[in-house]
Amino acid sequence: MNSTSTITTIKDTNAPANTVRIITGRLGGKWLESLGFFPGDVLIASASPGAITYRLQEDGVDRTLELVKFARKHKLVLMQVILLGRYSYIKIPRSCLKKSGLTLDEPLYAIYEPGLLKIQRSDLS
Secondary structure, three states: OOEEEEEEEEOOOOOOOOOOOOEEEEEEHHHHOOOOOOOEEEEEEEEOOOOEEEOOOOOOHHHHHHHHHHHHHHHHHEHHHHOEEEEEEEEEEEHHHHHHOOOOOOEEEEEEEEOOEEEEOOOOO
């Protein structure tokens, strides 16, 4: 499987000189499509300590309205799979990074099945 991972960094203007704070990232590659994540698909991102979970959702206008209400009520992130170049990508929302406590420079691993992707901290202790 071909996979890529991209980390987007934005410098915090209040941070000391030569300091970079990572506030967002994205996961991407052909491997996402093998899990059923295609450009334009709607998904929900949720976070818990040490993990971020992405779940694909059903299509349809009525379903999307339900999802918006559900996501707001449960403080989840509603998003779409995007196409950049030849590959599908999923953003790693800043709110999920904050809630999970994950940093994009630490070892992470993925648990996946069709329509579900969970990235979490690697416990090497």
